[in-house]
Amino acid sequence: MQRAAALVRRGCCPRTLGPWGRSQSSAAAEASAVLKVRPERSRRERILTLESMNPQVKAVEYAVRGPIVLKAGEIELELQRGIKKPFTEVIRANIGDAQAMGQQPITFLRQVMALCTYPNLLDSPSFPEDAKKRARRILQACGGNSLGSYSASQGVNCIREDVAAYITRRDGGVPADPDNIYLTTGASDGISTILKILVSGGGKSRTGVMIPIPQYPLYSAVISELDAIQVNYYLDEDNCWALNVNELRRAVQQAKEHCNPKVLCIINPGNPTGQVQSRKCIEDVIHFAWEEKLFLLADEVYQDNVYSSDCKFHSFKKVLYEMGPEYSSNVELASFHSTSKGYMGECGYRGGYMEVINLHPEIKGQLVKLLSVRLCPPVSGQAAMDIVVNPPVPGEESFEQFSRAHKMAPDMFYCMKLLEETGICVVPGSGFGQREGTYHFRMTILPPVEKLKTVLQKVKDFHIKFLEEYA
Amino acid sequence: MQRAAALVRRGCCPRTLGPWGRSQSSAAAEASAVLKVRPERSRRERILTLESMNPQVKAVEYAVRGPIVLKAGEIELELQRGIKKPFTEVIRANIGDAQAMGQQPITFLRQVMALCTYPNLLDSPSFPEDAKKRARRILQACGGNSLGSYSASQGVNCIREDVAAYITRRDGGVPADPDNIYLTTGASDGISTILKILVSGGGKSRTGVMIPIPQYPLYSAVISELDAIQVNYYLDEDNCWALNVNELRRAVQQAKEHCNPKVLCIINPGNPTGQVQSRKCIEDVIHFAWEEKLFLLADEVYQDNVYSSDCKFHSFKKVLYEMGPEYSSNVELASFHSTSKGYMGECGYRGGYMEVINLHPEIKGQLVKLLSVRLCPPVSGQAAMDIVVNPPVPGEESFEQFSRAHKMAPDMFYCMKLLEETGICVVPGSGFGQREGTYHFRMTILPPVEKLKTVLQKVKDFHIKFLEEYA
Ligand SMILES: Cc1ncc(COP(=O)(O)O)c(C=O)c1O
Ligand SMILES: Cc1ncc(COP(=O)(O)O)c(C=O)c1O
Numbered sequence: 001m002q003r004a005a006a007l008v009r010r011g012c013c014p015r016t017l018g019p020w021g022r023s024q025s026s027a028a029a030e031a032s033a034v035l036k037v038r039p040e041r042s043r044r045e046r047i048l049t050l051e052s053m054n055p056q057v058k059a060v061e062y063a064v065r066g067p068i069v070l071k072a073g074e075i076e077l078e079l080q081r082g083i084k085k086p087f088t089e090v091i092r093a094n095i096g097d098a099q100a101m102g103q104q105p106i107t108f109l110r111q112v113m114a115l116c117t118y119p120n121l122l123d124s125p126s127f128p129e130d131a132k133k134r135a136r137r138i139l140q141a142c143g144g145n146s147l148g149s150y151s152a153s154q155g156v157n158c159i160r161e162d163v164a165a166y167i168t169r170r171d172g173g174v175p176a177d178p179d180n181i182y183l184t185t186g187a188s189d190g191i192s193t194i195l196k197i198l199v200s201g202g203g204k205s206r207t208g209v210m211i212p213i214p215q216y217p218l219y220s221a222v223i224s225e226l227d228a229i230q231v232n233y234y235l236d237e238d239n240c241w242a243l244n245v246n247e248l249r250r251a252v253q254q255a256k257e258h259c260n261p262k263v264l265c266i267i268n269p270g271n272p273t274g275q276v277q278s279r280k281c282i283e284d285v286i287h288f289a290w291e292e293k294l295f296l297l298a299d300e301v302y303q304d305n306v307y308s309s310d311c312k313f314h315s316f317k318k319v320l321y322e323m324g325p326e327y328s329s330n331v332e333l334a335s336f337h338s339t340s341k342g343y344m345g346e347c348g349y350r351g352g353y354m355e356v357i358n359l360h361p362e363i364k365g366q367l368v369k370l371l372s373v374r375l376c377p378p379v380s381g382q383a384a385m386d387i388v389v390n391p392p393v394p395g396e397e398s399f400e401q402f403s404r405a406h407k408m409a410p411d412m413f414y415c416m417k418l419l420e421e422t423g424i425c426v427v428p429g430s431g432f433g434q435r436e437g438t439y440h441f442r443m444t445i446l447p448p449v450e451k452l453k454t455v456l457q458k459v460k461d462f463h464i465k466f467l468e469e470y471a
Numbered sequence: 472m473q474r475a476a477a478l479v480r481r482g483c484c485p486r487t488l489g490p491w492g493r494s495q496s497s498a499a500a501e502a503s504a505v506l507k508v509r510p511e512r513s514r515r516e517r518i519l520t521l522e523s524m525n526p527q528v529k530a531v532e533y534a535v536r537g538p539i540v541l542k543a544g545e546i547e548l549e550l551q552r553g554i555k556k557p558f559t560e561v562i563r564a565n566i567g568d569a570q571a572m573g574q575q576p577i578t579f580l581r582q583v584m585a586l587c588t589y590p591n592l593l594d595s596p597s598f599p600e601d602a603k604k605r606a607r608r609i610l611q612a613c614g615g616n617s618l619g620s621y622s623a624s625q626g627v628n629c630i631r632e633d634v635a636a637y638i639t640r641r642d643g644g645v646p647a648d649p650d651n652i653y654l655t656t657g658a659s660d661g662i663s664t665i666l667k668i669l670v671s672g673g674g675k676s677r678t679g680v681m682i683p684i685p686q687y688p689l690y691s692a693v694i695s696e697l698d699a700i701q702v703n704y705y706l707d708e709d710n711c712w713a714l715n716v717n718e719l720r721r722a723v724q725q726a727k728e729h730c731n732p733k734v735l736c737i738i739n740p741g742n743p744t745g746q747v748q749s750r751k752c753i754e755d756v757i758h759f760a761w762e763e764k765l766f767l768l769a770d771e772v773y774q775d776n777v778y779s780s781d782c783k784f785h786s787f788k789k790v791l792y793e794m795g796p797e798y799s800s801n802v803e804l805a806s807f808h809s810t811s812k813g814y815m816g817e818c819g820y821r822g823g824y825m826e827v828i829n830l831h832p833e834i835k836g837q838l839v840k841l842l843s844v845r846l847c848p849p850v851s852g853q854a855a856m857d858i859v860v861n862p863p864v865p866g867e868e869s870f871e872q873f874s875r876a877h878k879m880a881p882d883m884f885y886c887m888k889l890l891e892e893t894g895i896c897v898v899p900g901s902g903f904g905q906r907e908g909t910y911h912f913r914m915t916i917l918p919p920v921e922k923l924k925t926v927l928q929k930v931k932d933f934h935i936k937f938l939e940e941y942a
Contacts (some may be wrong), residue, residue: 100614143571
């Protein structure tokens with residue numbers, strides 16, 4: 001399913017990203033007050049244009065809701081208006097948003113959240129006691145006993161304690177300190193924040209950030225926003241997308257010629273690849289980071305999405321501690337988790353946490369300062385995180401991915417055709433980064449099994465037809 | 472109450488910002504796998520230090536939960552442990568967090584939120600029909616009919632429609648287009664995002680951002696993060712902190728010598744000053760922005776917190792339209808609102824919106840791209856915003872403010888003493904910026920009237936005593 005044949009490139013490039021509000025000038029009324037100067041009517045050049053805007057933001061290539069997804073929206077509207085197509089609905093396999101795909105939220109989680117939201121329900125006999133107990137505990141830790149107060153910028157104390165207890169359990173007793181836990185607005189926020197602190201230097205000493213290719217597009221976007229240097233290391237497609245430390249070595253050596261590689265980002269389990277790193281691989285990576293003096297970022301949001309019985313999730317934190325004091329007291333690590341994935345799939349609440357290890361005390365102060373600027377993460381998301389780290393109910397899948405591509409690369413063309421002809425919406429692989437000359441697309445497997453069968457059959461038929469036409 | 476006397480500066484500077492996690496090395500176990508190199512035990516220099524970190528982040532001076540508030544926490548702990556003080560509780564008048572001060576959330580809002588969170592409650596007879604109707608409408612617009620799905624990056628469609636309808640009502644019929652509405656993670660997020668897009672250029676053409684002094688500290692922090700140039704214009708303290716266009720002129724002329732002033736930020740009603748701009752003043756500002764080709768940012772989060780019968784809130788959007796087509800089709804404006812203020816005071820949900828006027832269509836695409844990088848604002852916050860823009864119940868106050876100061880400025884010293892001697896926690900004025908040689912503090916007036924009387928009496932007594940001691 002993963003590899004699509006190399007495709008003919010077409011020139012067309014759908015870039016327009018949303019209608020321009022037309023009602024603006026129509027409504028203008030005359031000014032009542034007399035002004036010193038009454039200017040002539042004319043459309044002036046705008047202040048904020050593609051030319052004058054922040055070039056780092058312009059350079060962001062974010063494969064989120066690009067042309068494919070915009071087209072999907074258009075086709076849905078056409079279907080609603082009764083226009084005939086060779087299919088009757090658009091199936092959105094481009095984004096792993098479990099609840100959007102019909103997965104029901106976990107009752108217990110939503111009960112606790114409802115109790116926190118509207119505490120009158122604490123008197124209702126239709127809610128279980130354990131849910132009430134959790135809700136009371138969370139509310140007691142909130143200012144004014146309400147989700148409506150700002151929390152501490154680092155997050156509600158007792159929730160950070162629960163997260164630390166969860167990590168300790170998960171890691172077989174390796175202790176976690178609530179002081180090292182920062183609650184965030186989804187993992188996205190934690191990742192952007194720590195990268196923001198890490199980037200410095202100019203010219204050849206500008207910070208280099210190593211990221212896997214294919215990557216999750218947040219990384220390249222934030223690196224671009226921060227004007228840092230993206231240092232690619234390629235995952236080994238021929239080896240189930242495994243991470244190879246020799247490739248890390250190649251990448252860091254090459255990068256040293258034009259920047260200062262300071263950060264190594266790992267996504268484990270991988271997105272979009274789904275690979276799960278072995279314990280040995282993680283040790284090698286940690287040793288490499290120690291050797292090369294790299295700050296480690298471990299994106300572990302898919303830690304509960306391991307399905308194969310051959311694979312087991314090992315946290316970087318745990319392996320780091322088990323490697324002994326030279327590593328455990330020296331290697332700087334930030335790892336991330338989220339309410340969006342795992343069996344909960346609570347994307348909309350935007351809950352998440354970051355655990356930091358060996359962070360310099362002064363940097364902790366800087367981190368709190370930076371987080372304080374935007375006050376605090378949503379308290380409802382913090383509450384959701386609290387419930388995620390508690391009930392030990394085993395998981396149900398919820399991978400996800402956003403994607404956008406600006407140019408009509410061959411895989412973009414393939415996906416666009418697939419969508420137009422079958423109604424199946426997937427993400428072109430170029431949104432994640434690829435070795436030159438190879439083409440992929442990525443689809444999530446969230447639809448129910450019956451739907452999935454239809455989907456796969458349709459993809460197969462389309463693929464054969466496509467190859468006949470363009471090979 | 473506003474002005475504190477000039478104070479003696481003391482040397483002490485409480486900077487430590489949180490304990491350093493001590494349990495880290497104690498827990499290290501031996502590695503099970505044999506590594507190529509087994510390094511010696513030693514504490515190496517850290518990668519991320521004050522010297523190596525992002526200098527723009529380091530330069531952020533954010534007056535959020537600085538020394539005064541940390542001290543307040545310590546004193547609370549001491550009181551809990553039974554240590555005797557000349558007061559029995561700490562009264563937190565430093566931060567306008569209405570619900571943290573005991574204000575009860577609006578029942579209707581919380582009912583709708585609870586229904587959205589746990590839709591089983593839609594069958595419960597104890598919830599009113601109108602709340603159910605709202606909840607159903609919101610859920611139908613969410614992916615999978617759940618708050619647990621990511622929304623569109625710009626926000627849920629029907630909520631943007633409700634916001635547009637609210638603005639149209641508020642502005643006496645001046646139309647608002649849902650396409651111009653972007654839901655955000657609190658107003659903070661909208662302000663940071665639009666500034667991020669606006670900043671460009673190097674050296675003398677680096678973007679200058681004009682902000683009022685005193686300001687809300689988010690502005691100076693974001694300007695520092697973005698390495699933009701902060702251009703101060705002073706509000707006129709002798710004239711109830713009014714905005715004077717001549718002062719804008721002075722500031723912009725001076726700024727042009729070393730940067731490219733491109734953005735003018737207005738906070739109306741003001742924080743921390745509380746001043747409400749007259750219609751005439753707003754017209755003058757808009758004309759000035761037109762003349763000087765400045766992109767306008769109107770922070771209107773306190774639009775429902777106008778108490779004096781002499782004052783009336785006018786939105787920049789409305790005045791802009793009433794000034795005629797030259798302005799209404801040319802001046803670029805972004806205005807901001809939030810669930811945190813007004814009669815709701817729902818800070819914890821982090822809901823907010825931004826309305827943009829005359830934004831270039833290509834920039835709208837860029838904006839959506841940038842928002843997409845972090846996926847979407849919390850959907851529960853979006854739902855809260857929906858309810859805030861709907862019920863036309865008139866307001867109840869909820870000003871707020873965070874503050875932190877790094878050095879022991881005279882006003883910091885004054886506030887520290889005030890806290891230690893009376894238990895009253897206020898914010899030193901230096902956190903907001905001041906004219907040289909003037910000193911202020913800022914307190915919120917959220918405590919109930921009886922408590923407020925005690926508070927004011929205590930402040931008075933302290934002030935007299937303080938002047939005797941240090942004058
Ligand atoms: C690898 C990876 N990291 C981080 C995120 C961000 O998730 P959130 O911000 O919802 O926690 C995602 C989302 O798809 C992801 O796939
Ligand atoms: C003037 C001003 N703008 C913006 C904000 C940010 O509010 P929020 O991010 O909670 O919407 C505040 C908060 O106190 C404020 O005082």
